[in-house]
Amino acid sequence: MFLFRRQLSILCFLPLASFAASAAPAAKWSAQWEPTKLVNGSPVLFRVSAPLQLTGWRGEFLGQEISFRSSAACHCWYAFAGVSLATKPGAYTLHVEGKSKDGKDASMSYTVAVAAAHYPTSALKVAPGFVEPPKETLARIEEDQAEKKKVFSSTAPETLWSGRFEPPAEAEVSGVFGSARVFNGVKKSQHTGLDFRVTTGTPIVAPNSGTVILARPLYFEGNCVMIDHGQGLLTMYLHLSEFKVKEGDVVQKGQTLGLSGGTGRATAPHLHFAVRWRGEYLDPRTLLELHPPGS
């Protein structure tokens, strides 16, 4: 096992894609993305520069509309997006557009390659009740699911985060995102988070600012906190022993959310950290490696 460490990703400028008819002929557009090699399950940070002073930037990638924010630090516009686990390897289009000062539309498209991720398989042993939950817990599980569905659909229209996402705990990683989970010999699912090996009682901190949209005990998740970072980006903290925030709280980067533990479906005390974007789980490690402009 390895200790989670920041790695500096190398950014690369990609060759210019075909020009939209409305862009000035001498203009130079550029687009970069992190990570430079995208795989299914990866969060992505796009940075785009245009030769014109454009306003009303918007974009589209993998069928999702994405909003751009301007940054003086990079003289560029940047946006967060994600590649779902179900995305097949291939070439996809990033489309960006805005309006020039004189009201003309300007747009550009880039080809973005997505490769297949190679996620491992891991076998786990848990109490039988968490693999095939006993009948009397089914109503509870259904209630949890209804609550989560409600919470997942409530996200701020504006972006609430800024700068880098910091690790929620400084600890060894004990389980990676995307691995196939075999519980007591039965393949149940793919692991949709990043596990940190922390003993019970370790403070778990907010990687970035946002609003607490859930802080309550759930059957599988145990004591669970969810933060809304806006525009469909949520982060989740599972198996806590204690809450230090409540639903509705506005949290800042580094603020303690709770103490780690082993509540819910956990083989031992640990933190399960998950990142969800518009209904899809994404690799938290990649989120922690992104370098948003100005950070």
Ligand SMILES: [Zn+2]
């Ligand atoms: Zn986990």
